[in-house]
Amino acid sequence: MNAVASTEHGTRARHVPIVVGRGLDRWHSWNAPLWSVAGFYVVAALCWTRVDAGATLEEG
Numbered sequence: 433m434n435a436v437a438s439t440e441h442g443t444r445a446r447h448v449p450i451v452v453g454r455g456l457d458r459w460h461s462w463n464a465p466l467w468s469v470a471g472f473y474v475v476a477a478l479c480w481t482r483v484d485a486g487a488t489l490e491e492g
Contacts, residue, residue, distance in 0.1 A: 452465045 455464045455468075456462065
């Protein structure tokens with residue numbers, strides 16, 4: 433599982449500069465890339481609310 437996640441992260445990380453560059457060319461502003469990153473962090477924070485830090489892996 434870890435190898436798959438690492439490969440997926442590397443693949444997506446290569447596309448970020450391309451997408452940001454196209455957004456800057458299209459809208460001539462950093463607002464769209466910054467708001468998209470902010471949205472990503474909001475979604476990630478919401479996902480973390482589902483994690484029970486007190487549970488063990490066996491209780492899962």
